[in-house]
Amino acid sequence: MADPLLIVPFVLYLLALLGFGFVANRYMNSLDDFLLGGRSIGSGVTALTLQATSMSGFMFMGGPALAFKQGVWALWYAAGDFGGGLVNLGVLGRGLRQITEALGSLTPIEWLEDRYPHPSVRIVGATIAIVFLSAYVFAQFIAAGKAIEAISGLPFLYGLLIGAGIIVLYTFVGGYLAVAWTDAFQAIVMAVGINLILVSGVLSVGGITPLFDRIAAKDPTYLSIWGKGLEHAGEFGVIAGAVLIYAIGYMGLPHAVVRHLSMKDAETTKKATVWNVFYNTFFVYQPYLLGLLAIVLLPNLGDPEMAIPTLAFQLLPTVVAAIVLAALMAAVMSTADSLLIMAGSILSRDVIQRFSRRDLADRQMLVWSRALVLAIGVAGIAVAAVQPPGIFELVIFAFGGLGTAFLVPNVAGVYWDRANWPGALAGMVGGAGTNIVWTAWNLQEPTAIHPFFAGLVLSVASLVVVTLLTEPPDKEVIAEIRAARDAIGAPAGTAEKSSPSLAPEATAIAKHLERVSEPTAPPTSRGNHPTAD
Amino acid sequence: MSVFGLPLGTFLALFFWIPFWWLIAGLSLYRMNKHDREKRRAGTASRRRRSIARED
Numbered sequence: 001m002a003d004p005l006l007i008v009p010f011v012l013y014l015l016a017l018l019g020f021g022f023v024a025n026r027y028m029n030s031l032d033d034f035l036l037g038g039r040s041i042g043s044g045v046t047a048l049t050l051q052a053t054s055m056s057g058f059m060f061m062g063g064p065a066l067a068f069k070q071g072v073w074a075l076w077y078a079a080g081d082f083g084g085g086l087v088n089l090g091v092l093g094r095g096l097r098q099i100t101e102a103l104g105s106l107t108p109i110e111w112l113e114d115r116y117p118h119p120s121v122r123i124v125g126a127t128i129a130i131v132f133l134s135a136y137v138f139a140q141f142i143a144a145g146k147a148i149e150a151i152s153g154l155p156f157l158y159g160l161l162i163g164a165g166i167i168v169l170y171t172f173v174g175g176y177l178a179v180a181w182t183d184a185f186q187a188i189v190m191a192v193g194i195n196l197i198l199v200s201g202v203l204s205v206g207g208i209t210p211l212f213d214r215i216a217a218k219d220p221t222y223l224s225i226w227g228k229g230l231e232h233a234g235e236f237g238v239i240a241g242a243v244l245i246y247a248i249g250y251m252g253l254p255h256a257v258v259r260h261l262s263m264k265d266a267e268t269t270k271k272a273t274v275w276n277v278f279y280n281t282f283f284v285y286q287p288y289l290l291g292l293l294a295i296v297l298l299p300n301l302g303d304p305e306m307a308i309p310t311l312a313f314q315l316l317p318t319v320v321a322a323i324v325l326a327a328l329m330a331a332v333m334s335t336a337d338s339l340l341i342m343a344g345s346i347l348s349r350d351v352i353q354r355f356s357r358r359d360l361a362d363r364q365m366l367v368w369s370r371a372l373v374l375a376i377g378v379a380g381i382a383v384a385a386v387q388p389p390g391i392f393e394l395v396i397f398a399f400g401g402l403g404t405a406f407l408v409p410n411v412a413g414v415y416w417d418r419a420n421w422p423g424a425l426a427g428m429v430g431g432a433g434t435n436i437v438w439t440a441w442n443l444q445e446p447t448a449i450h451p452f453f454a455g456l457v458l459s460v461a462s463l464v465v466v467t468l469l470t471e472p473p474d475k476e477v478i479a480e481i482r483a484a485r486d487a488i489g490a491p492a493g494t495a496e497k498s499s500p501s502l503a504p505e506a507t508a509i510a511k512h513l514e515r516v517s518e519p520t521a522p523p524t525s526r527g528n529h530p531t532a533d
Numbered sequence: 534m535s536v537f538g539l540p541l542g543t544f545l546a547l548f549f550w551i552p553f554w555w556l557i558a559g560l561s562l563y564r565m566n567k568h569d570r571e572k573r574r575a576g577t578a579s580r581r582r583r584s585i586a587r588e589d
Contacts, residue, residue: 072539072547079550086554090561212538223539225546270565277558281551486572 007152009322010329013189014166017182017333021170024178031365034175035106035345036262041180043263043271049183049338050259050272051085051279052190054250056136056335057143059190059287060328065304067291071215071222073232076239078285080247085276088250089260093269095414095485096260102484105261107342108254108406109350115413116421117477119355124425126350128405128432129254132398133343134376139398140336141167141384147332150309151325160384163329164336168377171337171344172370176262179337186330187279193327194286197308200315201293214296222295234448241450245403249452252407252431253399255335255342340380344373397436404431404455408463414485417478423467431459 024037032038041049067074096111105111109129113122144167145160152159170178205211215222219229226233250256263269287308294307297314301307312324348369353360360368408427412419435455438444444451536544 072543075547079547082550083554083557086558086561090557094565209538216538223543225543270562273558273561277555280554285548285551 003318005318006322006325009319010151010326013326013329014162016185017166018170020181020185021172021174021178024170024174024181027177028175031362031369032106033177034366034369035341035349036258037175037177037180039101039262040177040264041259041262041268043268044275045180045184046259046263046268047085047089047272047275047279048187049180049334050088050250050256051276051283052183052187052330052334053259053338054084054088054246054253054256054335055081055284055331056140057328057332059283060194060308060331061143061305063287064291064294064307067288068294068301068304068307069228070231071219071224071228071295072292073225073227074288074291075285076225076242077246078288080243080245082277082280082284084246084248084250085280086273087248088256089269089273089276092251092257092410092414093260093263093272094266096257096410097263097266097269099414099481099484100261102480107345107349108257108261108410109346110354111261112406112409112413112424113350113354115477115481116409116419116424117474118421118425121421121424121428122350122354124428125406126346128401128428129346130343130351132402133255133339133346134380136398137336137339137343137376137380138383140332140339141380142387143332144329144336145384147325147329150306157385160381163333164377164381164384167333167337167340168374168381171340172374172377175370176341179341180262182337183334186327186334187283189323189330190327190334191279191283193312193324193330194290194308195282196320197312197315197324198286198290198293201290201297201311204315205293205296211293211296215292218295218299222292237447237449237453238444241453244456245400245450245452248407248456249399249403251410252403252405254346254402254406255338257406257410258338258342258345340377341373343376344369347376348372397439400435400439400452400455401432404435404452404459405429407431407456408459412463412467413481417482418467418472419463420467420470420473422470423463423465426466427459427463430462431455434458 027038028034030038063074063077066077099105099115100111103111103114105114109122109125112125113119141160141164144163145156148154148159148163149156154162170182174181202208202211205214212223221228221230224230225239226235232238260269263272290311291304291307294301294304294311298307298310301310309325309328312321316324348365352368352372353365357368405428408431409419409424412424412427432455435451438449438451438454443449443454447454534541539547
C-alpha cells in the first residue's frame with residue numbers, strides 16, 4: 001500500500017469532487033438545469049471548464065511523451081492549443097449562445113438540426129457523436145482506473161470502480177452544473193500541479209538555458225522544429241495539422257461547444273476569452289516542457305507517458321507529489337465527466353425525445369437524462385473493466401472524427417446563411433470519413449498531410465460544393481438565425497421562456513426576435529439560478 | 534544567436550504564439566465591444582426616430 005501522505009490528500013480531493021455534485025444538485029429544478037446548468041455559467045468558470053474539458057489526460061501523458069520522443073517539435077501542438085479556447089469562444093461563443101437560446105437548442109446536435117432543418121442531420125450527427133463520445137468515455141475511465149492503481153497500489157478494477165464511480169455519481173447527482181464547477185476546480189489543480197513540478201525540475205537542472213544545452217548535448221535535433229532526427233523535415237502539412245487540430249479542432253467537439261450554450265449570456269464571452277488565454281499561459285506549454293525535462297532527468301524512462309508522475313515522485317515531497325497526481329486525475333476526470341453528460345444529453349434529447357417520445361414533459365425528460373447518464377456510466381465501467389479488443393482503435397479516431405465532423409457545419413451555421421442541410425450532411429460525413437480513412441490507412445506518411453488537416457479541407461469542400469449545388473435554405477430559418485445573431489442580447493424573458501425549449505415556444509421566441517429590427521434590451525439576469533462564476 | 538539555449542528561429546517559431554494569441558484575445562475583445570457599441574447607437578437612433586414620428 002502506498003504512503004498515507006500520498007493517499008490522504010488524494011482521497012480528500014475525490015471527496016471534494018463529490019461535494020460539488022451534491023451542492024449543484026440543490027440548484028437543479030429542470031431539464032435545462034441538468035443539461036446546461038440553467039444557462040447560468042459565468043465567464044471564469046466557462047473559460048476553465050472549456051479548457052479542462054478540451055484537454056484530456058493527453059496533456060499529462062501523451063503530450064509529455066511526445067516531447068520526450070520528438071523534442072521541441074511537440075511544441076507545435078502547444079502553439080495551437082494555446083489559442084484553442086480563444087478561437088472557440090471568439091468564433092462560435094457569442095453567436096451560438098444567442099442563436100441556440102432563441103431556437104431553444106439544448107444540445108450541439110439539436111442546434112445543428114435547428115439550423116439545418118432535416119431529420120437526417122440529427123440522425124447522422126447523433127450517431128457520430130454517441131459512438132465517438134462513448135469510446136472516449138471508456139478510454140478516460142480506463143485512464144482513471146490506471147491512475148488510481150498507480151497511486152494506491154489497489155488492483156485496476158478497484159481503481160476503476162473508485163475513479164469512474166465518482167465521476168458517474170457527481171454527474172448523475174449534480175448534472176451540468178456539477179460538471180462545470182468540478183472542471184473549473186480541476187483546471188486550477190492541474191495548473192498548480194504542473195507548475196510546481198516544472199519549477200522544481202527547471203531549478204534542479206540549473207535553469208532553462210542549461211536544460212536546452214543538456215538536451216542539445218544528447219542530440220541537437222531534439223531542438224529542431226522538424227522533430228528529432230529531422231523526421232518531419234519540410235512536412236508543412238503535418239505541422240499545419242498539428243497546430244490546427246487544437247487551435248480550431250475544439251469547435252467541432254460537442255462536449256466543448258456545449259460550453260457556449262451554457263453561458264450566462266452573450267456578454268460572458270468577452271471576459272471568458274481573456275480568462276482562457278490567461279489560464280493557458282500557465283498550463284498549455286508546461287506539460288511539453290516537462291517531457292523535455294524528462295529527456296535530461298529520466299534518460300532511461302521506460303514508459304514516456306509516465307514522465308510526469310515519475311518526475312513528481314523524484315523531485316517533490318510526497319504531499320506535493322499527491323497534488324500533481326491529483327492534477328493528473330483531474331485532467332482525466334474533467335474530460336470524462338463532460339463526455340458522459342454530453343453522451344447522455346444527446347441520447348436523451350436527440351434520440352429518445354426527438355424520435356421516440358416527443359410528448360415527454362420537461363420533468364420526465366430530466367428523469368430520462370439522469371437515467372441515461374447513469375446507464376452510459378455503468379456501461380462505460382463494464383466496458384473499461386473488460387477492455388474489449390478494438391476499443392482503443394476507436395478512441396484513436398474519436399478526437400479527429402468529432403472535430404472534423406462538426407467543426408465546419410457549426411461555423412457555417414453561424415456565419416454562412418446560404419449553408420443548407422445537404423451541405424451540412426456532406427460536411428459531416430466528408431470530414432469525419434476523410435479523417436478516419438486517413439488515420440486508418442496512415443496516409444500521413446506518403447502525403448505528409450495530417451489527418452485532421454485532410455479532414456478539414458474535405459469537410460469545407462463538401463459543405464460548400466453540395467450547398468451550392470442544392471436549394472438554398474428556408475428564408476424563414478435564416479431570418480431567425482440572423483435576427484438572433486445580430487441582437488446584442490435576447491429580449492427580456494427569453495431565457496425563461498425558452499427553458500422548456502419545446503419547439504413551438506422556441507419558434508415563437510425566434511419569430512419575436514425576427515420582428516425586432518433594432519437592438520434589444522440588455523441580457524436578462526437569471527434570478528432563479530446561481531451564477532457559477 | 535540563441536535565446537535560452539534555443540536557436541532564435543526555433544524560439545520564435547514555437548513561442549511567438551504566446552504573444553500572438555494574447556494579441557488576438559485583445560483584438561477579439563475590441564471587436565466585440567465595438568460591435569455592441571454600434572448596435573446600441575443604432576438602436577438609440579432608431580428609437581429616437583420612432584419617438585419623433587409619434588410626436589408628429
